[in-house]
Amino acid sequence: MFDTGNTENIRKGKALVRARMLKERRSLSEEERNRMSRTICERFLACPEYERSATILLYKAYNCEVDTDLIFERAISDGKMVAYPVSKIVDGMSLLTFYVVNSPDHFKEGYKGIPEPDTDKGCDLFKGAADVCIAPGVAFDRKCNRIGYGKAFYDTYIRQNRPGTVIGLAYDVQVSDDFETEECDIPVDIVITETAVYRRR
Secondary structure, three states: OOOHHHHHHHHHHHHHHHHHHHHHHHHOOHHHHHHHHHHHHHHHHOOHHHHHOOEEEOOOOOOOOOOOHHHHHHHHHOOOEEEEEEEEEEOOEEEEEEEEOOOOOOEEEOHHHOEEEOHHHOOOEOOOOOOEEEOOOOEEOOOOOEEOOOOOHHHHHHHHHOOOEEEEEOOHHHEOOOOOOOOOOOOOOEEEOOOOEEEOO
């Protein structure tokens, strides 16, 4: 039988962790975030999943997230295809659609002020399953479970499109083992921080 009481408790617990982690992340100075973001991106660029990939789904940093611009620059230089999401709520459903971006100038302000591909500048729709999807998150644990912002944008997209490898980038302060997940929550395959790489077993 579906335990609605337990589900509600899990959601309340996730909300508390989400609020705490957002506060922790915001407490980092810009200098700290820039330094750690570079280290995290360099760790990703050194991993075999990057080396083997031809297509990468990336995000633009928002609300003090790990900055991914270094990954974009290297991937474009290496001849890889990089796509970014456009977020929409349609009939109450959270939907992501990815568009290929070739220039740092091809962005505009989108959902909640997050930079997104400017389709007026020739960004083509990305189709198919990407080799790597880098999914933003608010909190992760060492088993690679993930807490997002609560709208299930990435859970829905990953479930429907099945990228080859899903990777979370996070500062150490975002890693916590004190939350439970729901059946509908989709873990990532790898979590990369400035000091560690966690792989789901």
